Amino acid sequence: MRTRFDSELETLYVNMIKMGALSEDALNSLQIALGTNDRSKLPDIVELSHQIDRMEREIESLCLRLLLRRQPVARDLRTISSAMKMVSDIERIGDNAADISEIIPFLSSAEKSVDIGLDAMVADVSGMVSDAIDAFVRADTGKAEAVVGKDDIVDAAFNRAKESITDMIRTGSREATEAPDLLMIAKYLERMGDHAASLARWVLNSADASTDWINNPPKVD
Secondary structure (H helix, E strand, O other): OOHHHHHHHHHHHHHHHHHHHHHHHHHHHHHHHHHOOOOHHOOOOOOHHHHHHHHHHHHHHHHHHHHHHOOOHHHHHHHHHHHHHHHHHHHHHHHHHHHHHHHHOOOOHHHHHOOOOOOHHHHHHHHHHHHHHHHHHHOOHHHHHHHHHHHHHHHHHHHHHHHHHHHHHHHOOOOOOHHHHHHHHHHHHHHHHHHHHHHHHHHHHOOOOOOOOOOOOOOOO
């Protein structure tokens, strides 16, 4: 019985990795579009979002089967429960990526996106997602804590971007008409950083039942 359970748990890990990879593909396409004038992959992001949605349903079904048929206890139960929460965060990251892909065509070029650091924000979020999934599979709490800490980097980047966009409007620069779109993209990226940090907190919750990393998380330096 345990052998069968371990096999299905391994399938869960593989599917989580696949779902995370899809979100990273979407983020990489966004980074290219925001960092250069190559927008050829923007249409792929919406399809990737749909694939992420399908994987969310598959993983939730697998988790429910594990909970109902195998009746896991202790650590295994926390792992499966955390996976069900994590796929929701990944799905939202995919949705936000699709939302951004629909805004980018309204920007005249990638120059201002680079100037205010939007492409760098995407790279930071992508790294957080990758590390959070790896931390889940490896039960690496140190890596998960590092991901939580990196959310501050994304938040700081958002604040800098917001200040730059405000300056564009104040000075009446020629890019000022694009300010609302740039601000919306920056806000989506800030939210994606929050979701990536949430992934890591669920990893920590699954590893440590004594601390509530979701509702009352300790400070991570």
